[in-house]
Amino acid sequence: MKDIPDASAFEARLRRIGAERYHDKHPFHHRLHSGQCTMDEVRAWVINRYYYQSRIPMKDAAFMSRVTDPKLRRAWRSRIEDHDGAEGRMGGIERWLKLAEGVGLDPEYVASEQGILPATKFAVDAYVRYVRDMPLLQAVASSLTELFAPKIHEQRIAGLLEHYGFANPDTIAYFRHRLTEAPKDVAFGLQWVIDHADTAEKQDEAAAALTFKTDVLWAQLDALWSAYVEPGRIPPGGWNTHEGLL
Amino acid sequence: MKDIPDASAFEARLRRIGAERYHDKHPFHHRLHSGQCTMDEVRAWVINRYYYQSRIPMKDAAFMSRVTDPKLRRAWRSRIEDHDGAEGRMGGIERWLKLAEGVGLDPEYVASEQGILPATKFAVDAYVRYVRDMPLLQAVASSLTELFAPKIHEQRIAGLLEHYGFANPDTIAYFRHRLTEAPKDVAFGLQWVIDHADTAEKQDEAAAALTFKTDVLWAQLDALWSAYVEPGRIPPGGWNTHEGLL
Numbered sequence A, B: 001m002k003d004i005p006d007a008s009a010f011e012a013r014l015r016r017i018g019a020e021r022y023h024d025k026h027p028f029h030h031r032l033h034s035g036q037c038t039m040d041e042v043r044a045w046v047i048n049r050y051y052y053q054s055r056i057p058m059k060d061a062a063f064m065s066r067v068t069d070p071k072l073r074r075a076w077r078s079r080i081e082d083h084d085g086a087e088g089r090m091g092g093i094e095r096w097l098k099l100a101e102g103v104g105l106d107p108e109y110v111a112s113e114q115g116i117l118p119a120t121k122f123a124v125d126a127y128v129r130y131v132r133d134m135p136l137l138q139a140v141a142s143s144l145t146e147l148f149a150p151k152i153h154e155q156r157i158a159g160l161l162e163h164y165g166f167a168n169p170d171t172i173a174y175f176r177h178r179l180t181e182a183p184k185d186v187a188f189g190l191q192w193v194i195d196h197a198d199t200a201e202k203q204d205e206a207a208a209a210l211t212f213k214t215d216v217l218w219a220q221l222d223a224l225w226s227a228y229v230e231p232g233r234i235p236p237g238g239w240n241t242h243e244g245l246l
Helices: A007-021 A027-033 A039-064 A070-084 A092-102 A107-111 A118-133 A136-163 A173-196 A200-228 B007-021 B027-033 B039-064 B070-084 B092-102 B107-111 B118-133 B136-163 B173-196 B200-228
Strands: none
Touching: A007 A136, A007 A173, A007 A200, A027 A039, A027 A136, A027 A200, A039 A070, A039 A092, A039 A107, A039 A118, A039 A136, A039 A200, A039 B039, A039 B070, A070 A092, A070 A173, A070 B039, A070 B070, A092 A107, A092 A173, A118 A136, A118 A200, A136 A173, A136 A200, B007 B136, B007 B173, B007 B200, B027 B039, B027 B136, B027 B200, B039 B070, B039 B092, B039 B107, B039 B118, B039 B136, B039 B200, B070 B092, B070 B173, B092 B107, B092 B173, B118 B136, B118 B200, B136 B173, B136 B200
16 A cells, blocks of 8 residues: 555645635735725625525535435534524525625515526536535545635625625625634544545545545636726626616 | 416315325335334335435435525525534434434444445445426426325334334434424425426426436335345345344
8 A cells, every 4th residue: 555645744735725725815805805806896796695505505415415424423413503503593605695685786686596607606506416416525625615614705795894884794794704614514524534545546536636626616606707897898698787676 | 387286286286296106105115114114124214215315415406406595595594504414413414314223233344335236236236316406496496296195104113112122212303303493494395396486387397306306215215125125135236134233
């Protein structure tokens, strides 16, 4: 058997993928967090990112549908609960719709999934399919972008509050909740990947899965920029900046 | 538009499918509930039925992975919780393993899924695939065998307690819990199917889905009978009545 890089070297490799490719590096996020986005750009982001949010619990259910170990399913289940909510407890999707309302969008329009860029759908659907079809190791590894999420959420909370009139505790509640939800999930996921990537080949596969996921996130922002950042070229079917306003 | 049979006629049609085809009519269940099964036959049933139990939460996750409506996902989620359990709350799969222990089987052997009849796997896997691949209406309708489950569970509880030394509140806890879980689930599922089967064609499709599901259940008992009811012809790979004993 080939020498396997140890757990800490492997974890460092995974973290390097984030340092190099996570979408906190995307110019759209710099623009958003530094207050340079127009309200139309913010709205376009909220509409398109809704599609990603809406598919996350479906992705997690697709994962659970392939897991034969009840303990692993049980550990994964809270992800769905965090997004879908429960009796008397708001979930992430509903919080995202509060943000939509806060930026002047009709939440029903946003939830209808009209106006979402085809490229957003292609990227997000590719992620759901990936998790449904790939070996469990890659499926779990693709969730590890959550390692890098708290930092971007902190930047976002600070940036939105500083620069945009719509930002207040209600409208940005989604991001605050993710500050505690994501670390809990990723601690489990990271340990699982480290435990199961027990050959050099599997470590490569896990790294490829995380790289794939960073591509999924990045592609959504490229599409957003292409369509809406001035001058912008909105493709057929994309939100036209006049629809769905409150 | 063609005349659509009204909700009560449609519900009666669904209930007729149960009256004609549900596996309470299968001779294996008569044998089991009337105390005529040998312990080997009981054990073979417990081993094979474990596979069905183990796939139910995967089936429900597969369903949720295709549902875009957070409310519908939320309503469905408790099915997974009922089977997988939660922190401090035993689930159906664990309860089934208590039954396994009660009939003298090593629960680890049963959970390992060794010795399960290939025909059991074919039938159960067909059900999971069906729910993953078919339109949501059929996926929900296929769950409606739960309409008929409380009756068979009551018969089973009474029959096991009367005829078998292994039966006690701990070993039969699975069935007692299903007496309350299944009606809650099926009340929701039945209403959903009635609401969504809004054409004669869809009513036919829903009825076909329920019929399919009765086939899935029946085929498992046919396979069990063929392999284990005396004289029985255990196929290659099937539990050999000496393995997995405590």
